[in-house]
Amino acid sequence: MNLTLQVWRQKNAATPGKYVTYQLADVSPDMSFLEMLDVLNQELILKGEEPIAFDHDCREGICGACGVVINGLAHGGQRGTTACQLHMRHFKDGETLTLEPWRAKAFPVIKDLIVDRSALDRIIQAGGYVSVSAGGVPDANTIAVPKENAEKAMDAAACIGCGACVAACPNASAMLFTGAKIAHLGLLPQGQIERGRRVIHMVEQMDEEGFGGCTNIGECTAVCPKEIPLDVIARMNRDLLVAKITGAS
């Protein structure tokens, strides 16, 4: 396959960026998207140019490090797939691909396609924890969890914090991410102690970071590599309203 790539190049946070066009020949359809970028970077290095900086770690679709907007869709828009697990066979020979970083005020560009997602970490820090008893190791399964709750909590816990939801949202809202964390902990018995203050503090932090509000469009869940459902946002809304009305703090 031969491809034309339009890539956002930005030296650092302080320098304005621009789109640079590259031609890449003989791309194997069996390559992953990141392997294709590796090949391009190899060519750039051999030519003495600066390689394209992009985030990646496990390359197994489970860590949440990678993420690039490909032709307007976060992670390329392949259902339930991260950019590292996206294969070149989904693209056509001769296609032009535009590669952009996640765009959000809360995600400043560090370099090229890498953005700073610490804002998500700060949301977690604001309330993404549970109280545990110190002391001896408890027996397994001493706390009963209804099957349905266990399943839903597990589905929400699948969030890898990649930030694609923010990237895809027309309002750059982080509500799918925050909702997933709140549903994950709030559905389990261990998460009940902080349930009220968790949602209050995490939502407060989310707003403070400069994310937008949710307009219920659903682009987030459509690009989410873990297919987190929109339900988690409704659940977060309900938890916040209940916590505020009952005065949890």
Place this chain on the structure above:
Amino acid sequence: MAAAVALYRSSIGKKAVMAITGFIGYGYVILHMIGNLKVFEGPEGFNHYAEFLRTVGEPAVPERTLLWVVRIVLLVAVSAHVISAIQLTRQGIESRPQGYKVKRRLRANFASMTLRWGGVALFLFLIYHLMHFTFGNAHPTFIQGDAYHNVVSAFTNPLTVGIYLLAVAALGVHLYHGVWSIFQTIGLNDERTDALWRGLSVVSAIGLFVGFSIVPVAVLTGLVR
């Protein structure tokens, strides 16, 4: 009070205001649509209904008391809906200072992407509609107290009918996304209720569009004269 202010300060608090005030508006337009159909009872029935709206609650409360209660509730609801919408829109715009070169959407639809513009269109129509049938200053032959005459004489003009049909179409599109959003936003939605609220949105959008369109079309085609 402090708790309410703190809640409103959060984006979800503003969304809750959108949902609750939207629900008030939604309930009102349903009653309004049903009331409009009284025009098929003829001049006497329709004007009697208009008179009822002014005198309902008498003699326990003076004339027009309940009418004004409804008007004030609606005025507050519409104002809160608009103010929250402006604040949330601004937050949404500020949250992405640099946009994408290539934009594509997977789940968005016409209704969800035009919600804000539809809201602006409906707001402008609302002003015209009040000047048309309540204040009468946008009505060429307005007669205070003769609601039937005001309706029938207005809708003999195809241009006026066109404006009204466009406006109720905009209302339908707004509610297609808005009604479902009410329940999602106040947290009364999960995978079991999703189809129910989606279905209610579709039925509301189509039902209100048809229900509101019947009267102007009936007048224009001479069914009501």
